Amino acid sequence: MPARIPTMTHDHNFVPATPEQVETIRKQLGTDEEDIKKTIASLRDWLRMQPHLPDAIDDAHIERMYIHCKCSTEKVKKGLDAYFSMRNRYPEILxxxxxxxxxxxxxxxxxxxxxxxxxxxxxxxxxxxxxxxxxxxxxxxxxxxxxxxxxxxxxxxxxxxxxxxxxxxxxxxxxxxxxxxxxxxxxxxxxxxxxxxxxxxxxxxxxxxxxxxxxxxxxxxxxxxxxxxxxxxxxxxxxxxxxxxxxxxxxxxxxxxxxxxxxxxxxxxxxxxxxKRYWFMEQDRYTSDESKRPPDNHYTDDMYGVAGSFKKLSVD
Missing domain, CATH: 3.40.525.10 (CRAL-TRIO lipid binding domain)
Incomplete structure (x- = not known):
C-alpha cells in the first residue's frame, strides 16, 4: 500500500517528499503506517493527561517529530513538553x-x-x-x-x-x-x-x-x-x-x-x-502552564539544566 503523505502546503517550486521517499524514510527508521497511527494516538492520550500542556498540535506535526526522534516516543514526549514550555522561557524568539x-x-x-x-x-x-x-x-x-x-x-x-x-x-x-x-x-x-x-x-x-x-x-x-x-x-x-x-x-x-x-x-x-501568518500568531495562545506542571515531571530540568548550565552540545 503506498504511503499516506501527511497534509502539506507547498509552492510550485517546493517539492514535498514523494510517496516513495516517505516509504523509504519510514523503512529506514523501522516504522510504517500502522505503527505511526498507533503512536500518534498514544502520544495524544499522553498529551491530554498532562495538566500543564495544551493539546494544540496536529497529527502531521506529531508524526514528523516521531520520525525525527528516530521513533522514540520518550523523545517525542520531551519534545512536546519543550515545544510548549519554551514559549514561556524564550518569548523574545518564540x-x-x-x-x-x-x-x-x-x-x-x-x-x-x-x-x-x-x-x-x-x-x-x-x-x-x-x-x-x-x-x-x-x-x-x-x-x-x-x-x-x-x-x-x-x-x-x-x-x-x-x-x-x-x-x-x-x-x-x-x-x-x-x-x-x-x-x-x-x-x-x-x-x-x-x-x-x-x-x-x-x-x-x-x-x-x-x-x-x-x-x-x-x-x-x-x-x-x-x-x-x-x-x-x-x-x-x-x-x-x-x-x-x-x-x-x-x-x-x-x-x-x-x-x-x-x-x-x-x-x-x-x-x-x-x-501561515494567522497560524503563527495564534500559537501565542498555546503555552505550558507551569503552575500546573506535575512535581514529578522534570523534562524542563533535563532540557535547560537545573542552573541553566552550558553543557556540551550533543546530537544523535
Missing amino acids: MNRDPLGPDIKHTTKHMKFAVMPRLTKELYRVHIIGGIDPDPTWVSWPKHGKTASIAIEMMYFDDYSLGDVIIYDMTNLNAGHILRTDINIIRALEIGYKTAYCRRLKAFHILNADKIIDFVMKIVKSALSEKLQNRVHVHLPGSTTLFDHVPKEYLPDELGGTAGPFDKFAYEFIGRAEK
Whole structure:
C-alpha cells in the first residue's frame, strides 16, 4: 500500500517528499503506517493527561517529530513538553511571530533564509542562510532568532526528511557582526532545534569563511560534541570543497550550483510563511502552564539544566 503523505502546503517550486521517499524514510527508521497511527494516538492520550500542556498540535506535526526522534516516543514526549514550555522561557524568539511584522521584515531585509526545493539523494533537506548586509549595526539576535524559529517550524508543514543540511554563507560577515553575537539566543535556538522541534542536523557548512571566522569556529567547535564537530565543515573563500558534500543540483546559482537564483528561494520561503501568518500568531495562545506542571515531571530540568548550565552540545 503506498504511503499516506501527511497534509502539506507547498509552492510550485517546493517539492514535498514523494510517496516513495516517505516509504523509504519510514523503512529506514523501522516504522510504517500502522505503527505511526498507533503512536500518534498514544502520544495524544499522553498529551491530554498532562495538566500543564495544551493539546494544540496536529497529527502531521506529531508524526514528523516521531520520525525525527528516530521513533522514540520518550523523545517525542520531551519534545512536546519543550515545544510548549519554551514559549514561556524564550518569548523574545518564540512569541509574537508575525511573518508580516517588523521583526521578521527587519531580519529578511538584511539577510536571507532559503529552503531548497528538493530532497538530496540521502533524503536530507538543504537550508541556506546568506545575503548578509555588511554593515553590522542592523544585527539583532532576538529578531534573527525569531525568523530562524519560523524557518524551522515551517518544516512541519512542508517537510518529510531524514535530517537537515545547513549552509551559512559568511560573505560580508566581519568582526562587527561577531561582536554582536548573543550566546543566549544561540543556546535557545540550539535547544529548540534539537529538543522542541526534534530536528536532526546532518551537516553544517560555513562558506566563504575568512581566517578570523576559521579561528572563531575552532573555538565554537570546542563546545560541541565530537559527533557534531565532525558535521561542521568550514570552506575558505574560493574553495570548491562544498561540492564534495552537496551536489550542485541542490545549490543555488550564487553558490556555484544549478538549482536557480538564491533570491527566488528566499522570496518563496517568506511567501510560504506569510500564508501561515494567522497560524503563527495564534500559537501565542498555546503555552505550558507551569503552575500546573506535575512535581514529578522534570523534562524542563533535563532540557535547560537545573542552573541553566552550558553543557556540551550533543546530537544523535
